[in-house]
Every structure is written in structure tokens, then in C-alpha cells.
Amino acid sequence: MTDDPFVAHRSLLFTVAYEMLGSAADAEDVVQETWLRWADLGAAARADVRDPRAYLVRIVTRQALNRLRTLVRRREEYVGEWLPEPLLTSPDVAEDVELAESVSIAMLTVLETLGPTERAVFVLREVFETPYDEIAEAVGRTPAAVRQIAHRAREHVAARRPRVRVSRAEQEAVVERFLAAVRGGDLQGLLDVLAPDVVMVADGGGVVAAVRRPVEGADRVGALLGGLVKLPGNLEVMPMWLNGAPAARIDLDGELDTVTSMVVEDGRITRIYAVRNPQKLARLGEEASLSR
Structure with missing residues (x-):
């Protein structure tokens, strides 16, 4: 000590x-x-x-x-x-x-x-x-x-924070359903796990391709995510822990491409935050030490 x-x-x-x-x-x-x-x-x-x-x-x-x-x-x-x-x-x-x-x-x-x-x-x-x-x-x-x-x-x-606090077990279960749907290119599975009014926000920082404005609605978000499996190259979608919550990482040809954090309410995903800017992914090889 x-x-x-x-x-x-x-x-x-x-x-x-x-x-x-x-x-x-x-x-x-x-x-x-x-x-x-x-x-x-x-x-x-x-x-x-x-x-x-x-x-x-x-x-x-x-x-x-x-x-x-x-x-x-x-x-x-x-x-x-x-x-x-x-x-x-x-x-x-x-x-x-x-x-x-x-x-x-x-x-x-x-x-x-x-x-x-x-x-x-x-x-x-x-x-x-x-x-x-x-x-x-x-x-x-x-x-x-x-x-x-x-x-x-x-x-x-x-007035702006998520309205419902969900259990860790529920969040992990919903994230796993999301991962399975993305891995399999299962559009219906995605639609089932996304809230109808889901919002997806992506950050590419002008360095890599990313939607410049939030995408709203399960159909639009589902179609965007469903297109991931059609990308050229070897795609891997894996669970990880980001900022104290279950999340997902997407690797393309063995390199970290995107991480996504999700807000879960009533068993469905209401918000998706997708970080693609490589400068913001550089420190994800080392666990952060947080305390109060």
C-alpha cells in the first residue's frame, strides 16, 4: 500500500x-x-x-x-x-x-x-x-x-437520462440477442430486439465512414446493421464490457472496426452508440481503472 x-x-x-x-x-x-x-x-x-x-x-x-x-x-x-x-x-x-x-x-x-x-x-x-x-x-x-x-x-x-434502470442480467440477455442477430444477418431478429423508436448515433470523426446524423426507427436501424454481414472481409461480432455495461465490438479482418454501446428499456434496445473513429478506439486494449 x-x-x-x-x-x-x-x-x-x-x-x-x-x-x-x-x-x-x-x-x-x-x-x-x-x-x-x-x-x-x-x-x-x-x-x-x-x-x-x-x-x-x-x-x-x-x-x-x-x-x-x-x-x-x-x-x-x-x-x-x-x-x-x-x-x-x-x-x-x-x-x-x-x-x-x-x-x-x-x-x-x-x-x-x-x-x-x-x-x-x-x-x-x-x-x-x-x-x-x-x-x-x-x-x-x-x-x-x-x-x-x-x-x-x-x-x-x-429530463434526458434513460427512464428505466434495468438489471445486469437483462441487459446482457438483450445484448446477446442483438449480437446473434447481427452475426447471422437476421433482420427479423434485429427488429425483434430493437424498440420501434430506436435511435442509432455513429461517430466516425470524419476519419472513417459513418452516418453523420442520428438514424431513427427500427426499420432504418435494422437495415443499416443488417448490411454489416454483406461487407467484404471477415466480420466478427463479439461481446465486451464498455463503461461498466455489456456492449459489442465488431472486428473486420482481425482489426477492431467499431464498438457499440446500447441502452436497454423494457427488454429492447432504445439507443445504439457506435464509435468508429480510430482515435477513440486506440485505448481499448487496456482496462481502465475507475473508482469513486
Whole structure:
């Protein structure tokens, strides 16, 4: 067990940064910047910090806020739909239901609709249960202002998040039905597992082919997915765990081509997030360490 608070809390700091930024690459940069600031304090000053966890969370929040403000314009200019960078996680993450929900692709997509300060306040308060006075210090607002921001952000997210929380077993069963239908090019099987009003969002980043706008309706989404088996080359569709939930990976000729995360409600898939941008798939060979 290490005595260095930064090492002890590193996975927590990464999780905070990732939930604020939706990008593992940017989160890693922010964690590194946090380490440099912590190291620059010197041993004596670090020893005087009464609550190292709170201090480090404050630093990582400020660094992530700075990064997030610079990312807003970049994401406005992004080609097609922008989706969060997916993380390879172990099934164990799903055991912390609140953590798994907070890092889900669906939730991170909702968090994209918040302003930078709202997002920071929501993440710190709702996910990490940070006291209002500590959040206020991190975001440069008064505790009273933070309470108001938290209330607005909570209402905003509640209106947009998935309505029903399903069990891990149900989600795994639905995803397996989806995988079997895609593997077999079974259009009827796809239609049976897709909700009538299903929406599919794809992210190619302008680097690889992907639909530029969300595709709506089971018939259109089913036809698009059913066409996968007609692609030239050797196609493999396999289960995986992304962001604390069962998901799917599609390999073409032995190379990772696409990962898909799904929202399940009432035994059917209501949303599909398909990430194809190779830059966002680069880190999927290594399991991410997340914690609260």
C-alpha cells in the first residue's frame, strides 16, 4: 500500500476527469497536470495538506474545467456526431450501480449538453457526493451558487437520462440477442430486439465512414446493421464490457472496426452508440481503472 496520496487516489482522479471530459486521452493529460502541480508543492507542503483527497480533486477539477472550455469549440467543429471515448472496463464496475450509470456512454452524452461549470458541479455532487463548500472552492463560486447550479443541472439531466434502470442480467440477455442477430444477418431478429423508436448515433470523426446524423426507427436501424454481414472481409461480432455495461465490438479482418454501446428499456434496445473513429478506439486494449 502506497503512502503517496496521488498514487492512492489516481483512479478516482482519472474518473473525475473522464466524467467531466468524456475523453480518456484528455483525462490522462489532466491527471498528469494534476500530478505535476502536486509534485511542485514539495514534500513539506504536501505533508501539511489536511485532506489530500479533497485537495487533489480540487486540482483535477480546475484542470479539467480549463481543458473542457478549450474543447467546446473543437467539438462544435467535429465532423458528424461526437460521442464520448469508450473505456474497456471489467464486469466488476457494474457492481457499483451508481458509478456504472455515471460513466455510461448514454450518461456522458447527456452530460455533453451541460455547460462546463454545470457539468463539473453535477459530477462532483451527484457522482462523488462532494460537499458544496468543496465544490465551490474547486469551481470558483459560492456554496449558495453551487447549490443552485446543482439543482438546475440535476433537473436537466433527469429530463434526458434513460427512464428505466434495468438489471445486469437483462441487459446482457438483450445484448446477446442483438449480437446473434447481427452475426447471422437476421433482420427479423434485429427488429425483434430493437424498440420501434430506436435511435442509432455513429461517430466516425470524419476519419472513417459513418452516418453523420442520428438514424431513427427500427426499420432504418435494422437495415443499416443488417448490411454489416454483406461487407467484404471477415466480420466478427463479439461481446465486451464498455463503461461498466455489456456492449459489442465488431472486428473486420482481425482489426477492431467499431464498438457499440446500447441502452436497454423494457427488454429492447432504445439507443445504439457506435464509435468508429480510430482515435477513440486506440485505448481499448487496456482496462481502465475507475473508482469513486
